[in-house]
Amino acid sequence: MTTTVDAAPIKEELDALHRFHSIETKANTALEQKEPHDQKPIGSMSSELKTAYDNYLNWDPNPKTVEEIKSLFSSKKSSSSSSSSSSSSSSSSSSSNSCRLLTRLEFGTAGLRGPMGGGFNRMNDLTVIQATQGLVAYLKEVKKNCHESKSISIAIAYDHRASPQHDLSSKRFAQLAACVCAFAEVEAHLFRGFTCTPLVPFMVKHKAMDAGIVVTASHNPKQDNGFKVYWSTGSQIVPPHDVNIKNSIDANLKPWAKYEPDSIEANPMCKDPTQQITSLYFESITKALCRYPSLNGKSDLKIAYTAMHGVGERFIRRAFKDFNLPPFVAVKQQGSPDPTFPTVAFPNPEEKGALDLALKTAKENGCSLVLANDPDADRLAAAELDANNDTIHSFTGNEIGILLADWQWRHFKRANPSMTDYSNIYMLNSTVSSKMLRAYAQAEGFQYMDTLTGFKWMGNTAYQLAKEGKSVLFMFEEAIGYAVGDVVLDKDGVSAGAVFAEMAASLRREHKKTVHQHLDSLYTRVGYFLSHNHYVRSNDQKIMGAIFDRLRNGGKYWFKCGDYVIKSIRDLATGFDSSRKDQKAILPKSNVLTYEFTNGCVITLRPSGTEPKLKYYIEHAGKDPGCTLKELHSMARVLIMEMLQPIKNGLKYHLP
Numbered sequence: 001m002t003t004t005v006d007a008a009p010i011k012e013e014l015d016a017l018h019r020f021h022s023i024e025t026k027a028n029t030a031l032e033q034k035e036p037h038d039q040k041p042i043g044s045m046s047s048e049l050k051t052a053y054d055n056y057l058n059w060d061p062n063p064k065t066v067e068e069i070k071s072l073f074s075s076k077k078s079s080s081s082s083s084s085s086s087s088s089s090s091s092s093s094s095s096s097n098s099c100r101l102l103t104r105l106e107f108g109t110a111g112l113r114g115p116m117g118g119g120f121n122r123m124n125d126l127t128v129i130q131a132t133q134g135l136v137a138y139l140k141e142v143k144k145n146c147h148e149s150k151s152i153s154i155a156i157a158y159d160h161r162a163s164p165q166h167d168l169s170s171k172r173f174a175q176l177a178a179c180v181c182a183f184a185e186v187e188a189h190l191f192r193g194f195t196c197t198p199l200v201p202f203m204v205k206h207k208a209m210d211a212g213i214v215v216t217a218s219h220n221p222k223q224d225n226g227f228k229v230y231w232s233t234g235s236q237i238v239p240p241h242d243v244n245i246k247n248s249i250d251a252n253l254k255p256w257a258k259y260e261p262d263s264i265e266a267n268p269m270c271k272d273p274t275q276q277i278t279s280l281y282f283e284s285i286t287k288a289l290c291r292y293p294s295l296n297g298k299s300d301l302k303i304a305y306t307a308m309h310g311v312g313e314r315f316i317r318r319a320f321k322d323f324n325l326p327p328f329v330a331v332k333q334q335g336s337p338d339p340t341f342p343t344v345a346f347p348n349p350e351e352k353g354a355l356d357l358a359l360k361t362a363k364e365n366g367c368s369l370v371l372a373n374d375p376d377a378d379r380l381a382a383a384e385l386d387a388n389n390d391t392i393h394s395f396t397g398n399e400i401g402i403l404l405a406d407w408q409w410r411h412f413k414r415a416n417p418s419m420t421d422y423s424n425i426y427m428l429n430s431t432v433s434s435k436m437l438r439a440y441a442q443a444e445g446f447q448y449m450d451t452l453t454g455f456k457w458m459g460n461t462a463y464q465l466a467k468e469g470k471s472v473l474f475m476f477e478e479a480i481g482y483a484v485g486d487v488v489l490d491k492d493g494v495s496a497g498a499v500f501a502e503m504a505a506s507l508r509r510e511h512k513k514t515v516h517q518h519l520d521s522l523y524t525r526v527g528y529f530l531s532h533n534h535y536v537r538s539n540d541q542k543i544m545g546a547i548f549d550r551l552r553n554g555g556k557y558w559f560k561c562g563d564y565v566i567k568s569i570r571d572l573a574t575g576f577d578s579s580r581k582d583q584k585a586i587l588p589k590s591n592v593l594t595y596e597f598t599n600g601c602v603i604t605l606r607p608s609g610t611e612p613k614l615k616y617y618i619e620h621a622g623k624d625p626g627c628t629l630k631e632l633h634s635m636a637r638v639l640i641m642e643m644l645q646p647i648k649n650g651l652k653y654h655l656p
Contacts (some may be wrong), residue, residue: 045073048102049098049101049102052101052102052120053069053073053101055253055254056069056101056118056119056120056126057069057070059126059253059254059255060118060124060125060126061125061126061129061255061258061259062124062125062126062166062167062168063167064118064165064166064167064168065117065118065119065122065124065125065126065166065167065168066118067118068117068118068119068166069100069101069118069119072097072100072118073097099119099121100117100118100119100120100121100122101119101120102120103120103121104120104121104127105120105121105122105123105127106246107131107134107242107245107246107249108242108246108609109236109237109238109239109242109454109456110226110228110236110454110456110609110610111131111226111227111228111229111236111237112127112128112131112226112227113217113220113224113225113226113227113228113610114224114225114226115223115224115225116161116163116166116168116223116224116225117163117166117168118166123168123173123224123225123226123227124166124168125168125172125173125176126255128173128176128177128215128227129176129177129179129180129255129259130249130252130253130255131177131227131249132176132177132180132181132213133180133184133249133252133255133256134245134246134247134248134249134250134251134252135154135211135213135229135245135248135249136152136154136180136181136184136186137184137248137251137252138241138244138245138248139152139154139186139210139211140152140184140186141248143210151185151186151187152186152187152210152211153186153187153188153189153207153209153210154177154181154186154187154188154189154209154210154211154212154213155189155191155200155203155204155207155209155211155212155213155230155273155277156174156177156178156181156188156189156190156191156200156212156213156214156215157174157190157191157195157197157199157200157212157213157214157215158170158171158173158174158191158194158195158214158215158216159194159195159197159214159215159216159217159310159311159337159375159376160194160310160311160337160338160339160375161215161216161217161222161224161225161339161375162339163223163225163339168225169339170194170215170216170225171215172261173215173225173227174190174191174213174215175190175261175262175264175265176259176261177213177215177227178190178261178264178265178267178270179257179259179260179261179264179267180256180259181269181270182264182267182269182270183256183257183259184256185269186269187269187271188264188269188270188271189203189207189209189271189272189273190264190265190270190271190272190273191272191273191274191277192265192272192274193274194311194337195214195274195311196311196312196315196373196376196377196378196493196494197214197216197218197228197376197377197378197490198281198377198378198488198490198491198492198493198494198495199277199278199281200212200213200214200230201230201234201235201236201459201488201489201490202234202277202280202281202284202487202488202492203273203277203281204230204231204232204233204234205233205234205488205489206234206280206284207273207277208232209232210232211229211230211231211232212229212230212234213227213228213229213230214228214230214376215227215228216228216375216376218374218375218376218378218379219308219346219347219348219349219350219374219375219376219379220347221346221347222339222340222341222347229245230490233459233460233463233489234459234463234488234489234490235455235456235459235460235462235463235489235490236454236455236456236459236490237456238456238457238460239588278318281487282318282319282322283322284487285319285322285485285487285494285495285498286322286323288485288486288487289484289485289487289495289498289499290322290323290324290498290502291411291502291506292502292505292506293323293324294324295505295506295509296323296324296325296326296502296505297324297325297326298509299325299326299505299508299509300508301326301368301369301501301504301505301508302326302329302365302366302367302368302369303325303326303328303329303367303368303369303370303371303501303504304328304329304330304331304358304359304361304362304365304367304369304370304371305328305329305330305331305358305370305371305372305497306330306331306334306335306349306355306357306358306361306370306371306372306373307330307331307334307335307337307372307373307375307377308334308341308344308347308348308349308354308372308373308374308375309334309336309337309338309340309341309342309343309344309347309375310337310347310373310374310375310376310377311337311375311376311377312373312374312375312376312377312493312494313330313335313336315377315494316328316371316373316377316493316494316497316498317330319494319495319497319498320498320501322498323498323501323502325498325501325502325505328371328501329361329362329365329367331357331358331361332361333357334357334358337375341375343357347374347375348374349372349373349374349379349380349381349480350381350397350479350480354372354381355370355372355381355383355394358370358372358383359383359385359392362385363385366387367385368384368385368386368387368514369382369383369384369385369501369504369515370382370383370384370385371497371500371501373493373494373497374480374493377493377494378481378490378491378492378493379479379480379481379491379493380400380480380482380493380496380497380500381394381395381400381480382394382395382400382500382515383395384504384514384515384516386514386516393516395515395516395519396478396531397433397476397477397478397479397480397481398433398434398436398478398529398531399519400476400480400482400496400500401429401433401434401437401476401477401478401482402434402436402437402440402519402522402526402529403500403503403515403518403519403522404474404476404482404484404496404499404500404503405427405437405440405473405474405476406440406522407499407503408427408473408474408484408485409427409440409444409446409473409474412425412473422444422445422446422447423447424447424469424470424471425446425447425470425471425473426446426447426448426449426462426465426470426471426472426473427441427446427447427448427449427472427473427474427475428448428449428450428451428458428461428462428472428474428475428476429450429451429458429475429476429477429478430450430451430452430453430454430455430457430458430476430477430478431450431451431452431453431587431592431594431604432453432477432478432533432604432606432615432617433450433476433477433478434478434529434531434619435529435602435619435621436526436527436529436621437476438450439526439527439529439621440522440526443525443526446473447470449461450587451587452572452587452588452590452592453477453592453606454477455475455477455481455483455490455491456490457588458475458477458483459475459483459489459490460489462475462483462486462489463489466486471486472486473485473486477491478531478533478617480493481493482496483496484496484499503515523625527621527622527623528621528622528623528624528625528628528629529619529620529621530619530620530621530625530628530629530632531617531618531619531620531632532618532619532632532633532636532656533615533616533617533618534615534616534654535608535613535614535615535616536613536614536616536644536646536651536652536653537611537612537613537614537651537652538612538613538614538649538650538651539612541612543649543650543651544607544612544614546649547614547643547644547645547649548573548591548593548605548607550645551593551605551643552571552573552574552593555574555576557569557571557576557578558595561595561597561638561639561642561643562638562639562642563638564597564598564599564601564635564638564639565597565598565599566595566596566597566598567579567596567597567598568595568596569593569594569595569596570585570592570593570594571585571592571593571594572585572587572588572589572590572591572592572593573589573590573591573592573593575589579596590606591606591607592604592605592606593605593606597635599620599631599635600620600621600622601618601619601620601621601631601632601635602617602618602619602620603616603617603618603619603639603643604616604617605617605643614644616639616640616643616644618632618635618636618639619632620632620635632656633656636655636656637655637656640653640655641655
């Protein structure tokens with residue numbers, strides 16, 4: 001029997017490796033030109049810091065990150081800092097250095113995420129080893145408590161991120177995670193080559209794995225990396241697993257062994273699922289989500305696509321091929337995985353200017369649609385060009401969400417013409433996403449649910465609904481994340497991209513419509529749901545806390561804001577929901593406040609989980625787009641000024 005090996009992942013890695021070593025050479029040359037540091041540690045270290053320093057140097061297997069910590073705490077550097085003219089700057093630097101060892105990257109429902117480098121509060125070989133040891137130990141404890149004898153298996157994949165000056169990369173992190181698994185006699189199913197994130201939750205679900213790990217920082221800045229964990233549900237972890245894994249990590253900080261990542265792929269406990277799972281994934285999404293394979297091949301719709309210097313191009317190309325869609329025009333400058341992300345300030349398709357090269361490519365090649373994935377290909381952005389009046393419409397996450405929801409619903413009804421009871425048919429979105437999906441569900445008669453912010457909540461809710469015999473057709477969040485169908489219980493930019501392209505081709509072929517025109521028809525039918533989402537930033541947590549305290553008013557919630565009457569309030573921090581008979585919120589506890597006004601406007605406020613920001617999401621609905629937009633802007637000005645008091649609190653703010 002002849003085995004066909006896909007050379008694309010190997011070529012991608014070799015190309016990225018070449019770029020990696022090119023940067024590494026420059027970094028090493030720069031280091032060699034610096035005056036060498038005296039490697040004796042600072043004599044005035046506290047006992048706590050000295051213990052952390054010694055532990056780090058003894059435990060971290062990476063010479064470059066060890067050297068970085070030695071350099072930061074060298075006595076020569078210390079004395080140099082002490083003689084500096086700015087004592088406050090010296091103190092700040094010393095405090096920052098101490099944080100490297102006295103604080104840890106916080107493990108939560110998103111796993112780990114942070115800048116690469118030396119120290120316990122950075123992404124590096126040691127912190128990945130510690131995180132994996134904690135996860136494996138916790139999985140063994142769960143199995144033991146459930147009296148299960150089945151061996152543990154974990155799916156592991158990685159993207160292309162790297163920090164050459166530290167000799168750190170996603171690949172090395174993934175290999176180290178596999179090393180930990182193998183040492184603990186846990187099967188590590190390690191994907192070979194750069195892999196898009198959705199393949200791991202897909203594998204966990206369809207192969208009944210115990211957990212999954214993806215080494216990626218998604219669309220974060222280039223210096224970051226991450227360690228994302230999936231549970232056996234095929235969704236990202238939610239409480240209590242996050243706290244339990246964190247505690248298990250803290251109990252397993254010292255490496256269990258000297259791990260050899262370079263030889264792990266030859267270990268019998270390290271399996272290679274790449275070809276089997278990749279093929280099964282594309283077979284599954286094609287079977288479940290491709291509606292017009294024969295007609296797709298006749299489409300004259302031209303599409304430009306960018307991977308945003310990430311891993312997505314190879315996967316989306318395969319999806320187009322299996323959907324029988326004509327090949328897209330790739331943005332060459334952004335197609336190959338490149339950890340330096342050279343053409344964008346931030347590798348996030350939502351950022352201003354991120355799609356400029358894709359739009360330029362589209363215009364040069366006569367394309368009317370642009371699709372973009374973020375670097376790990378779990379999100380999707382889209383824009384449409386109208387050649388007749390030379391306009392561009394960049395779709396928001398909410399707009400893509402309602403378009404895909406409508407597409408899914410129309411084809412569900414077509415496939416089930418005799419069904420009249422839709423009580424077991426669901427669509428979900430996050431609580432800060434558009435309520436247009438709720439209105440659409442009410443109009444069509446199927447069930448709608450919202451969840452806390454983050455796809456982990458939607459994925460786990462979908463898993464529970466499926467256990468109850470319900471069907472979830474679609475899930476989305478406004479931050480350009482979509483799960484079309486139930487093939488993957490996490491956001492999937494690959495399948496969403498192929499489905500969006502098929503939808504656009506169908507609208508063009510059958511209805512002579514652009515996607516934007518179809519969106520307008522949905523607005524006419526359901527109502528114009530327009531939003532103003534933004535944030536205020538403050539490094540003073542007391543100010544952030546005071547804003548929420550004032551709004552909660554000791555439980556005596558506001559009934560008006562300016563001249564606008566509040567219809568209902570939901571405060572997930574206290575579990576209060578005035579719209580329910582028992583006044584008890586059904587969503588889990590979280591610092592999220594939602595106000596619904598009598599005129600239909602909704603505002604949700606929450607602190608960011610990763611940045612010193614208070615985010616707000618304001619949405620208003622109406623039948624006339626001009627009047628709705630005008631009233632949205634009027635309300636937004638009042639709500640921002642009254643609720644956040646940005647002038648009094650010294651906050652930079654944005655009014656529409």
